[in-house]
Amino acid sequence: MAKLMMFHGRECPHCRRMMPLVDRLEKEEGLILEKFEVWHDEKNADLMRSYRDILAPRCGGQLRTPTFFNPESGDVMCGEVEYERLKAWVKKNAAEGRD
Amino acid sequence: MKKSWRCFVCNDIHYGTKPPEVCPTCGVRHAYVEISTEEAQKIRLPSSAPFTKDDFRRAITDFASRNAFRVNADAERVETLLEGIFANEANHGLKYCPCRLSTKDFAEDLKIICPCNFLIHETYAGQEKGECWCGLFVKR
Numbered sequence: 001m002a003k004l005m006m007f008h009g010r011e012c013p014h015c016r017r018m019m020p021l022v023d024r025l026e027k028e029e030g031l032i033l034e035k036f037e038v039w040h041d042e043k044n045a046d047l048m049r050s051y052r053d054i055l056a057p058r059c060g061g062q063l064r065t066p067t068f069f070n071p072e073s074g075d076v077m078c079g080e081v082e083y084e085r086l087k088a089w090v091k092k093n094a095a096e097g098r099d
Numbered sequence: 100m101k102k103s104w105r106c107f108v109c110n111d112i113h114y115g116t117k118p119p120e121v122c123p124t125c126g127v128r129h130a131y132v133e134i135s136t137e138e139a140q141k142i143r144l145p146s147s148a149p150f151t152k153d154d155f156r157r158a159i160t161d162f163a164s165r166n167a168f169r170v171n172a173d174a175e176r177v178e179t180l181l182e183g184i185f186a187n188e189a190n191h192g193l194k195y196c197p198c199r200l201s202t203k204d205f206a207e208d209l210k211i212i213c214p215c216n217f218l219i220h221e222t223y224a225g226q227e228k229g230e231c232w233c234g235l236f237v238k239r
């Protein structure tokens with residue numbers, strides 16, 4: 001299964017809303033997103049910055065939270081989205097890495 | 100280039116490319132003289148009582164009252180954002196937006212100091228119910 005990443009901020013209201021949806025999805029689908037809090041962890045912040053050239057153009061030209069990212073394919077989704085859209089994105093990207 | 104200026108009547112400090120014609124604090128005209136950044140900092144230091152979350156809340160409420168937007172009525176959301184903004188100032192030096200990430204390019208990061216120029220955000224411009232990226236400010 002492809003590794004999927006979620007960059008989030010502890011005090012970002014979009015992330016607060018998305019977290020329970022991510023939890024639910026992980027349980028329902030039996031998969032895990034790797035989560036990186038970026039304002040209280042410099043290593044995570046630098047990791048997100050290292051993908052700036054890929055992420056920013058897809059997120060209004062800036063690094064924004066939350067950002068969902070498939071480092072293998074370079075697919076990006078950012079901001080608050082509905083459960084069905086999150087699910088569709090995650091399932092599509094999770095499937096991509098499988099042989 | 101932006102410089103520091105001091106009103107020689109009331110010690111108001113202005114940072115910009117040119118000084119205001121009328122001092123916004125004491126009202127005197129043509130009273131600004133250019134000073135060094137160090138001097139500007141020294142003048143501001145003695146009175147720099149901590150600027151608290153409540154001060155900031157008051158400042159942005161006042162700022163919004165003069166504009167076509169208001170601070171979000173969702174108090175919990177506002178509180179979360181203010182916590183993030185103040186945590187970012189404590190940990191990273193400036194009041195960076197909690198819903199975005201600094202890049203380490205200082206000029207670029209000046210664009211994400213709260214309140215940012217959200218009138219250009221795609222979540223605000225052209226939207227009937229526009230809001231800043233984080234939803235701290237919403238259209239009236």
Ligand code: SF4
Nearest residue numbers: 196213215231232233
């Ligand atoms: S998007 Fe909203 S909360 Fe974020 S910096 Fe701009 S005004 Fe502040």
Ligand SMILES: [Zn+2]
Nearest residue numbers: 106109122125
């Ligand atoms: Zn003055």
